[in-house]
Amino acid sequence: MLGRNRQMRPGDNPELTSERLKCTFDTDILAAELNGGVENLAKMREIQQEVGKRTELWDASSPTHMSRIQKIENACRKLQHLFEVVSDIAPSDFKVMFSVLRTIFGIEGFPLALHSLMFVPTIQNQADDEQQEWWLMDAAQARIIGAYAQSELGHGTNLNHIETTATFDVTQDEFVVHTPTTTALKWWPGGMGVCATHVILVANLVIDGKNHGPHSFFVPVRDVDTHQPLPGVRVGDIGSKMGMNCFDNGYLGFDQFRIPRRNMLMRHYKVSREGVYTAPSHPKVGYSTMLYVRSEIVFHQAQFMFMALMIAVRYSAIRRQGEITPGAGEVRILDYQTQQFRLFPYIARAFASLAAAEKVQHLTELGLRNVKNGGNTEVLADLHALSCGLKSVVTHTAAETIEQARMACGGHGYSDASYLPTIYTCAVGACTYEGENIVLLLQVAKYLMKGAKAAAENRPLVGKPLGKHAPMIKHFEHVARKRIALAYELLKGELARGVDKEHAFARHAVDMSKAARAHTKLFIASAFVCRAEAVADPAVRLVFDQLVELHLNYELGEMAEDVLQDGYMSSDELRRMRQNVYVSFEKIRPNAVSIVDSFDIPDRELRSVLGRRDAP
Numbered sequence: 001m002l003g004r005n006r007q008m009r010p011g012d013n014p015e016l017t018s019e020r021l022k023c024t025f026d027t028d029i030l031a032a033e034l035n036g037g038v039e040n041l042a043k044m045r046e047i048q049q050e051v052g053k054r055t056e057l058w059d060a061s062s063p064t065h066m067s068r069i070q071k072i073e074n075a076c077r078k079l080q081h082l083f084e085v086v087s088d089i090a091p092s093d094f095k096v097m098f099s100v101l102r103t104i105f106g107i108e109g110f111p112l113a114l115h116s117l118m119f120v121p122t123i124q125n126q127a128d129d130e131q132q133e134w135w136l137m138d139a140a141q142a143r144i145i146g147a148y149a150q151s152e153l154g155h156g157t158n159l160n161h162i163e164t165t166a167t168f169d170v171t172q173d174e175f176v177v178h179t180p181t182t183t184a185l186k187w188w189p190g191g192m193g194v195c196a197t198h199v200i201l202v203a204n205l206v207i208d209g210k211n212h213g214p215h216s217f218f219v220p221v222r223d224v225d226t227h228q229p230l231p232g233v234r235v236g237d238i239g240s241k242m243g244m245n246c247f248d249n250g251y252l253g254f255d256q257f258r259i260p261r262r263n264m265l266m267r268h269y270k271v272s273r274e275g276v277y278t279a280p281s282h283p284k285v286g287y288s289t290m291l292y293v294r295s296e297i298v299f300h301q302a303q304f305m306f307m308a309l310m311i312a313v314r315y316s317a318i319r320r321q322g323e324i325t326p327g328a329g330e331v332r333i334l335d336y337q338t339q340q341f342r343l344f345p346y347i348a349r350a351f352a353s354l355a356a357a358e359k360v361q362h363l364t365e366l367g368l369r370n371v372k373n374g375g376n377t378e379v380l381a382d383l384h385a386l387s388c389g390l391k392s393v394v395t396h397t398a399a400e401t402i403e404q405a406r407m408a409c410g411g412h413g414y415s416d417a418s419y420l421p422t423i424y425t426c427a428v429g430a431c432t433y434e435g436e437n438i439v440l441l442l443q444v445a446k447y448l449m450k451g452a453k454a455a456a457e458n459r460p461l462v463g464k465p466l467g468k469h470a471p472m473i474k475h476f477e478h479v480a481r482k483r484i485a486l487a488y489e490l491l492k493g494e495l496a497r498g499v500d501k502e503h504a505f506a507r508h509a510v511d512m513s514k515a516a517r518a519h520t521k522l523f524i525a526s527a528f529v530c531r532a533e534a535v536a537d538p539a540v541r542l543v544f545d546q547l548v549e550l551h552l553n554y555e556l557g558e559m560a561e562d563v564l565q566d567g568y569m570s571s572d573e574l575r576r577m578r579q580n581v582y583v584s585f586e587k588i589r590p591n592a593v594s595i596v597d598s599f600d601i602p603d604r605e606l607r608s609v610l611g612r613r614d615a616p
């Protein structure tokens, strides 16, 4: 079957055209695979065209050169227009929506991002039916604007030590919300700096002097008409940040501020009129928003990798620098093996991350639906560990990918005009928010230690992928099993010496985090193999297979210490795997531009002078 690159147009830079003419597959078919199917892709393109026609949704000048306030105002201006036309163009699929939002706002986001990513989903997952009726419609129509206020100045990771309180006053049927110290100020919530009228507040629930720990409350903070802070509320902006400066991250404090009892989110946890507290059977049911959000973050990070790689690969195909054969003319930098080493394994990692994102989203949807309908809540612990591991590994990989892409573009990659600095500074925020990466890996490790016995008994750690890649997945499984077993042995040794559980774990935290990483990498590799097997078109399937092969060989090569240990693999085998990486480069090279073209990110959305489709 003849390949076809559908991005090729007359008048494009001939260097790119010659690359595109080498394409061995149909870029539209790969684009559909990467963008949620044929229908989604068509919808995405249709909406992008629609946005292209509506000049009010464009930036009057490049946001790079705007002040922070101008950026926020510009984003709000576009948001207002978007709300006016949203019924004409709104997609139902969130992947399409993400692409639309990225087209309109770029990746620096917009002040309502947390409203849709955290505020609304928390109400959907944690408010009871009556509460949803009260709040969801207003939230959906942005009559109220929400933020998610959990982190405090003094405590982000250690949620158990937050200081904000919500004390039940049985005489008035109200909670009294209070910020007792400066360190108890909520700090960081996105959208809270200037925009939010309401927040989901995470505060310690206190009844009759007993602290029941952090719970979620729906709290108004600004007047919806005047937008002024309500009496008893201190709220404002925390200033500019490394990136995402279209966002207004804020601070928030309360002085004995009263809210009705029914403003506590009561799908799972309840406080009755008499002040009787009821907790759900499984404490992790309250994690549902986190699960949902982390799975979205993984998906977004894969998209950031795609953007960076699209820019770097296209640029590398037109940039000529240096000669291999003296006098034969300068070569495209993409022809250097080192450049391929810098970019191709990351293309494979981006595909693998997307496959893992799709899988965890699917599992999360199934799990949450099941729990909502009264099903087994045990699955939440598995999903929690999975989402923590993936969020941590994929955000770290994305940061590495974008930085490699930037360096692959030389000095021009450092220019704001490449958009790579913006992509990087936005993407790396996710290494910290929604659970700091190291802390998340340690949570995965705790979960793994509980199941370490099963791992030692050779029970499969993930569902078995069938097919020709099964032996390679076994290597990943071996590494994960070994890492888990080592961490477990260290833990057991400490416990045998009389060290308490917490200190025993803390003394070996690095090995714990490595076990968690290895386990997550196994999940990612296995998800990628399964994803490739689901591709129907033979030419596109071949591209997937080549990237899977590269991914498996490259990742295992990175785990050399683990695979060589105890003679599991010989150094010859390892060398062969590393050689296979270069063999993969040769297979992938002719299609490199066509693969990144298939990410199907139009120029308006990519915002990169270096990565333009036509490379003028």
Ligand SMILES: Cc1cc2nc3c(=O)[nH]c(=O)nc-3n(C[C@H](O)[C@H](O)[C@H](O)COP(=O)(O)OP(=O)(O)OC[C@H]3O[C@@H](n4cnc5c(N)ncnc54)[C@H](O)[C@@H]3O)c2cc1C
Pocket: 114, 148, 149, 150, 151, 152, 154, 155, 156, 157, 158, 187, 188, 189, 190, 244, 249, 429, 432, 433, 434, 435, 436, 438, 439, 442
């Ligand atoms: C861009 C951005 C947006 C944000 N948006 C929001 C938002 O909308 N709402 C909200 O509530 N919060 C938000 N946050 C806050 C974010 O959730 C916290 O920054 C995060 O949870 C980390 O908490 P911390 O900053 O207090 O760091 P700390 O908890 O103080 O951690 C600092 C470092 O110490 C180490 N560390 C901490 N605890 C441990 C441990 N137990 N074991 C080992 N090492 C440890 C880690 O390496 C960590 O990096 C946002 C943050 C950023 C950067």
